[in-house]
Amino acid sequence: MSEAVKSEYRGGIHQRQKELMMRWYDRLAESAATGRPPAVSLMISGNCVELLEAFGMVPLYPEVNALQLAIRHQSLEPILAAEEMGYAADNCAYVKADIGCYIKGLTPTGGPLPKPALVLCNFVGCNTYVKWFEHVSMMTGSPLYMLDIPFLREDEPSQEAIEYVVRQLVELASQLEKISGVKFDPERFREAVRCSAEVEGLWSEIKHLSRRHPAPFDAYFDAITLMGPLYVYRASREGVEFFQAALAELSAKVEHKQGVYDEEKFRLVMEGPPPYPYFRTFRDMFAKWKATAVASTYSTVGGLWEFGFRHDPERPFESVARHMLAQNVTNRNYLQRYEQIKRYVEEWEADGVIIHFVKSCRLFSAGQGDMRDYLTRTLGIPTLYIESDLEDPRYFSEAQIRNRIDAFFEGLEHAKATGKRQLEPLAAAASPLRVLG
């Protein structure tokens, strides 16, 4: 096997994304200096950025800051500072990095970050969010609003759950009015929701492009590049323009049959967040095998749009509620995630699944051994399970992970060469979610 290949796709969208994200940091710096636009701390998962856009407020995503630090190999210092303060080795390292930054006065760009006008905890499945934002509110002295989203038990949210979320969104809008000094304008909110719907349509088309052979982009590593604008700019015209350009660029690649590498040898589905402190190293481990992720669950944290959901400008509050309740991977139940992966494997025609267990995130990782059991034993899908962390560099064992990845691809390669299936699904697979045989 040839050694590390790093010739993966780098296009105009990567450059444009960088510009947009720097502009976002500029806006945050402006907010820090002048208080305008007011900044609102918000979580990525199932975020309701549309409502902030309606008041001209800027979202401040601590997860984005944390991952930027990790990619730049700067996360350990704040993590250690937080641990010194009393946070446990087994607490989420995103939280520790963020809190550590407050203590040490660090920011990902070196520029200032504003004190949030509101700490808006959109509780969308992740219980750690609640603690995290409670601590942020304590440390900054900013007021906190706890937007409680009932967990999704059924295929669709109940009417009661929708009403509950809508009532809270209306309360929140009135709080945002007071904080921003801007009167709530239903038309402006509708326009934000309209932009989101357009972006979601474009994003969904992009995601469906990776069903093609070869896939024109990596739906894990490149999707992460696109996720920044998706969460910061989704409800704005700039977001629409960015995703129109991205779709055009990637569609042209499809027309020219250009993949991520000169040859697409393997197609994968990725489950779980990436190890940001070793992002490049991790990507190269797949590049070596010319393996492209054609779909990923992590890219649906902020919203799940490839199966048809769109915000609806005719029912802005209700559609924001529906998005938060049912259309993001974190608030959907665990078995719905199994089914999501199954659909990806079948409809995006993948050769296997990589499960990346991250120590920090129990929402993602608790039970992934059972998920592997379902994928391998019940469905017969080749699956690799590896462990590290999304933020803490101390949990990445490079040699071990590389060995496991190499061994996995060797097995896949052999199976492809001989035309033999590596695994046979259980006969009981007819009942889709029963495994114990």
Add this chain to the structure above:
Amino acid sequence: MEELLKQCEQTLNDLSFATVRDWKAKTGGKAVAYFPVYAPVELLHACEVLPVGLNGAGDNLDLQHADARFGSFICSVVKSTLEMGLTEKLGCFDGFLFSSICDSARNLCWVMKRNLPQMYLDFLHLPHNPQSRSSVDFLASEYRRLARELEKISGVRLSPERLRGAIALYNRNRALIRQLYELRTQSPHLLRTSELYLLVRAGNFLPVEEHTRMLEMAVERFPWRPGKQRDSVRVVVEGSFCEQPPLTLIRLVEEAGCYVVEDDFGLGQRWFESDVPETGDPIEQLADSYVNRSVYSSVRHDFRKPRWAGLEEKVRRTRADAVLFLIAKFCEPAYFDYVMFKQKLEQSGTPHLLMEFEEKMFTFERLRTEVETFVESLVFQ
């Protein structure tokens, strides 16, 4: 009383759930287990379903399958609960109820659902935004939904009268527990915490009427028990609201020189600060009590009353000398709260010690030394 305590201990360690099986055989009724911390037991009772609070399997079960399903960094109670399911220990239960306490427990519900498809499994969303009036309405709708499911299981139709009756029974039960807790705080040499723990937790496996009779007897007899005051320091135990520490560890803390004068063991059985009102719409009263009258806990969020204020109040009320954090390994809600609790205690000059436990602990010597050293440092300071 010693005989009674022995029986309680046997009940806690009995993974065949004889008390549940006996009750089912005698009444022909159904039983539904619930995962910590809190479950609306009154609703189950009113539908003639026996609620059974399961806090894992302790050290009574070897983990053969669950480790592989949940991997590293996940607490014992999640794994041992799954193990009970995978090894068919839960056969006497007609359902299992989970709620929104943490991410691991939530995922466990769905993993159980896949592996035990014949069992009724439900997940209650207990609201996190008590500032909004919509929380009570939403929780009432959750309870109505749950009641419809329970009615299907038992064939008994829920009526407001039945539910009010159940609320009255559990109010009485909780009042007795409060009374015993108060007795223990006042006279920890008469009723030790390791004993109180057994008396209260046994209620998880018994019909409420029977447990109430047991508590009445305890309230009557314990104050007259012979007991000698020891030279111990008074501590509040915090952090054991879900997974329970081994009984050996609780005893060890006492033997090492602590009077545990307040704790959060088996918190779900003492969930309300005052009685649930027995008038009005009982479902709404139950929901309102959860949102507005429940105890603080690391898995219940109410920014109107910070949890650290709750801990400070406990320390003050019980005249405690120190706080002992007994936290289950990998319990993220407790770890997070520890940071804020610690800060506040340091501001008020209250000594504290952190200890971690797991269901399967075999050596306690290191912890014993830690507690003894901590106690010495307090006594001789």
